[in-house]
Amino acid sequence: MAYWLFKTEPQTFSIEDLASRANQTEAWDGVRNYQARNLLRDQVRYGDLVFIYHSSCPQPGIAGIARVVREAYPDYTQFDPESHYYDPKSSEENARWMMVDVQLAEVFAEIVSLKQIKANPALEEMTLVRKGNRLSIQPVTPEHWQILLAMAKRC
DNA sequence: GCCAACGTTGGC
DNA sequence: GCCAACGTTGGC
Numbered sequence: 165m166a167y168w169l170f171k172t173e174p175q176t177f178s179i180e181d182l183a184s185r186a187n188q189t190e191a192w193d194g195v196r197n198y199q200a201r202n203l204l205r206d207q208v209r210y211g212d213l214v215f216i217y218h219s220s221c222p223q224p225g226i227a228g229i230a231r232v233v234r235e236a237y238p239d240y241t242q243f244d245p246e247s248h249y250y251d252p253k254s255s256e257e258n259a260r261w262m263m264v265d266v267q268l269a270e271v272f273a274e275i276v277s278l279k280q281i282k283a284n285p286a287l288e289e290m291t292l293v294r295k296g297n298r299l300s301i302q303p304v305t306p307e308h309w310q311i312l313l314a315m316a317k318r319c
Numbered sequence: 320g321c322c323a324a325c326g327t328t329g330g331c
Numbered sequence: 332g333c334c335a336a337c338g339t340t341g342g343c
Contacts, residue, residue, distance in 0.1 A: 199338095220328075298329070
């Protein structure tokens, strides 16, 4: 089993939105970056655990954990002309973008803030804090996962 | 294949 | 809103 970090802008989709549908699965749509797409398609597997990271917001950081409950399949928003994520260059026969389904596992009592993460020398190799990194789907090593879990206030 | 122009991400 | 650090596009 592998560990991941998925970024989301909470003003668009937050962990509270995920929590409000806790017993349902949620399609993680809208990934429009090839490197992130490749990870979703080739490496993210059923049962993997995912840190949900809030970005572009007052307090960026890790808000909780989700579980992958369906492996990669075509992101339907790419075919919808009404969608913000519509891609006219993609086709149903040859879908360009993929998504997975996730389900909430845990909401942290407090966000593990980017500030805390940056302040921890043991996490300086994390993709998240490497200079210039903007990847929205990132692998997390088991070591980093355990350190971050220990930093989180669990319910 | 090169690379300039442009668009996006995301912290601050 | 600023801007660094990307990624993408398209002419050549």
